[in-house]
Amino acid sequence: MKTKWQSDWKTRFWAVVKYELLWNIRKKKFIGVMALALALATLSLALPVLVRNIAGEYLPQNPDYVISTGVGVGGLGMFLFAVAVAMNSISGEFESGSIVPLLTKPVSRTIIFIGKLLAAFITLLAAYASLLLYMAVGGWIIYGPQNNLHLLPLSLLGTLISTFVWIAMVIFIGTLSKSSLLAALGAFGIYMALNISASIISVFTSQAWILNYLPGSGAVGFIKENGTSMSVSTGTDNIASNIIKCVLYPSVEVAYLKFSFAPGNPFTELFREPLWFVLLRSLLVAFAYIIGLLAIAWHSFRHGQVLE
Amino acid sequence: MALAIETIGLTKRYGSLVAVNKLNLQVEKNTIHGFLGPNGAGKTTTIKVLVGLLRPDGGTVRVLGREVYGDVPESRLKVGYMPELPRFPKHLKGWELLDLYGRMYGMTEQQRREQIPKLLEMVGLKGREKDFIGKYSKGMQQRLGIAQALLNDPELVILDEPSLGLDPVGMVEVRELVKNIAKEGRTVFLSSHLLFEVEQVCTHITIIHKGVALASDTLQNIYSRISGAATLVVELAKPIDSVADVLRKLPFVSGVEQGGRMLVIELKTHDDVRPQISQEITRAGGVIVSMSFKGRTLEEVFMQLITEFGGQK
Numbered sequence: 001m002k003t004k005w006q007s008d009w010k011t012r013f014w015a016v017v018k019y020e021l022l023w024n025i026r027k028k029k030f031i032g033v034m035a036l037a038l039a040l041a042t043l044s045l046a047l048p049v050l051v052r053n054i055a056g057e058y059l060p061q062n063p064d065y066v067i068s069t070g071v072g073v074g075g076l077g078m079f080l081f082a083v084a085v086a087m088n089s090i091s092g093e094f095e096s097g098s099i100v101p102l103l104t105k106p107v108s109r110t111i112i113f114i115g116k117l118l119a120a121f122i123t124l125l126a127a128y129a130s131l132l133l134y135m136a137v138g139g140w141i142i143y144g145p146q147n148n149l150h151l152l153p154l155s156l157l158g159t160l161i162s163t164f165v166w167i168a169m170v171i172f173i174g175t176l177s178k179s180s181l182l183a184a185l186g187a188f189g190i191y192m193a194l195n196i197s198a199s200i201i202s203v204f205t206s207q208a209w210i211l212n213y214l215p216g217s218g219a220v221g222f223i224k225e226n227g228t229s230m231s232v233s234t235g236t237d238n239i240a241s242n243i244i245k246c247v248l249y250p251s252v253e254v255a256y257l258k259f260s261f262a263p264g265n266p267f268t269e270l271f272r273e274p275l276w277f278v279l280l281r282s283l284l285v286a287f288a289y290i291i292g293l294l295a296i297a298w299h300s301f302r303h304g305q306v307l308e
Numbered sequence: 309m310a311l312a313i314e315t316i317g318l319t320k321r322y323g324s325l326v327a328v329n330k331l332n333l334q335v336e337k338n339t340i341h342g343f344l345g346p347n348g349a350g351k352t353t354t355i356k357v358l359v360g361l362l363r364p365d366g367g368t369v370r371v372l373g374r375e376v377y378g379d380v381p382e383s384r385l386k387v388g389y390m391p392e393l394p395r396f397p398k399h400l401k402g403w404e405l406l407d408l409y410g411r412m413y414g415m416t417e418q419q420r421r422e423q424i425p426k427l428l429e430m431v432g433l434k435g436r437e438k439d440f441i442g443k444y445s446k447g448m449q450q451r452l453g454i455a456q457a458l459l460n461d462p463e464l465v466i467l468d469e470p471s472l473g474l475d476p477v478g479m480v481e482v483r484e485l486v487k488n489i490a491k492e493g494r495t496v497f498l499s500s501h502l503l504f505e506v507e508q509v510c511t512h513i514t515i516i517h518k519g520v521a522l523a524s525d526t527l528q529n530i531y532s533r534i535s536g537a538a539t540l541v542v543e544l545a546k547p548i549d550s551v552a553d554v555l556r557k558l559p560f561v562s563g564v565e566q567g568g569r570m571l572v573i574e575l576k577t578h579d580d581v582r583p584q585i586s587q588e589i590t591r592a593g594g595v596i597v598s599m600s601f602k603g604r605t606l607e608e609v610f611m612q613l614i615t616e617f618g619g620q621k
Contacts, residue, residue, distance in 0.1 A: 012412050106382065107412045
């Protein structure tokens with residue numbers, strides 16, 4: 001007698017998630033990026049101690065160290081994590097041929113697609129949470145008790161949203177091209193182009209607002225709080241730090257300046273807007289890119305044929 | 309006649325190339341059905357349509373009574389499929405892969421625990437299940453491919469060139485494995501370009517060439533239809549004229565030619581009638597030294613069909 005197997009979609013969904021998770025954590029690329037991130041975190045913690053030691057000085061206590069410097073992963077770091085986790089996710093399966101046995105299992109392509117995304121999310125959540133914890137503990141040990149550590153989960157959430165913009169980009173290119181190399185190089189090209197052009201557009205033109213609607217670092221503005229001026233990047237890469245700033249300085253405004261070589265004051269103020277608005281806009285833009293790019297990738301994956 | 313696979317006018321094009329051309333295929337349940345054709349005949353394309361990897365450009369496809377169109381996971385629930393030269397994620401261990409695929413089939417932990425070791429033993433991968441697939445040879449991946457195709461205890465097993473990339477010993481093992489799979493009441497649909505493999509394993513065959521089915525029937529009927537009567541060659545110890553006369557009277561004999569000690573007997577049937585022939589010769593006083601069929605091989609039948617198809621074109 002043939003056994004009647006269960007037909008529970010949740011079992012199938014979690015099987016896909018586990019399948020992908022095992023791949024993510026065993027990828028050399030991911031292990032390499034994680035090791036690099038840990039090494040850089042260690043360096044940023046240890047370097048000031050070493051320098052002060054050499055100079056024969058004590059490192060002063062800084063209760064805002066973690067929240068001001070240790071929040072999240074930088075733009076390039078997020079991009080590298082996104083590439084390491086997502087560049088092979090779908091295109092790699094097509095390249096290696098392992099997509100064939102996977103797609104002939106009784107699991108819908110939508111479940112496979114969502115399962116892969118959830119696995120990427122879990123991988124990043126675990127990686128970022130460990131890095132954040134490492135920085136928080138390290139900061140506490142080196143700089144003494146820290147303020148506002150309760151904001152770290154928000155920072156983690158912001159970093160994940162920012163990274164998912166790049167994840168969506170990599171998966172979008174990878175699914176359409178079915179090439180991991182194109183996915184990585186294409187996304188890297190876009191990342192570099194946006195970063196280089198952002199710094200030029202932001203400082204030298206009056207059109208910095210365009211950058212608010214593109215992925216990446218966005219436009220550069222300035223906020224002034226307690227007499228201290230701080231720069232604020234408005235793009236999707238900076239959601240984590242803007243969340244923290246927004247909570248700490250809820251009513252602050254961001255001023256956008258234009259640089260010119262004209263004699264006198266080289267900076268002209270273009271316009272101002274509240275920081276909460278900057279944050280809200282960057283969140284909406286991030287979600288628009290994530291949903292838009294992933295929807296196209298999902299459609300392509302769902303209707304794609306396996307020719308090879 | 310219960311059908312495991314049925315295609316009506318199945319057509320698949322790659323640009324201007326028609327890979328499968330209005331293919332009508334019927335695979336009866338509980339048979340081993342060979343899908344035979346030279347490289348590029350359209351075998352793999354047809355199979356990919358059957359398992360939902362490709363969308364047909366025309367016609368209908370039914371697998372186990374369910375129409376296959378688009379992404380319908382339920383249609384794959386009772387189907388086991390081994391692709392041509394299967395490739396699996398290298399980062400997984402053999403047992404991990406089977407365990408995860410088992411979960412995807414909705415198998416319980418208990419079912420997986422019982423089924424996976426049995427399959428690993430059956431395909432000869434016991435002891436290597438904890439190795440990463442990246443360390444497996446092509447042959448081992450082929451065996452793993454067979455194991456994962458049988459994981460869900462399928463009603464229909466589709467094997468695309470199961471012997472490809474295997475050494476001679478592996479090929480023999482795969483043939484035995486296929487026979488055993490069918491004994492358990494499953495339908496096996498097996499594509500191959502190896503004529504002897506199909507001849508040894510299959511009960512039914514469909515011959516496909518340039519996307520067109522040239523013949524589809526039982527192996528026996530294909531032989532009969534294409535090659536006509538079978539011939540039996542008998543060598544006697546010494547020539548006896550009366551033997552030929554006796555044999556001519558048998559209902560399944562259409563003609564006998566005698567040349568010295570040699571008798572060439574034309575048969576009307578493809579059944580094995582050697583015992584009756586032997587009995588009659590002995591009764592007529594003849595002593596048989598040797599007896600053999602001079603039937604046409606599947607290879608000859610295949611070549612004839614392909615030549616005829618070329619002529620029609």
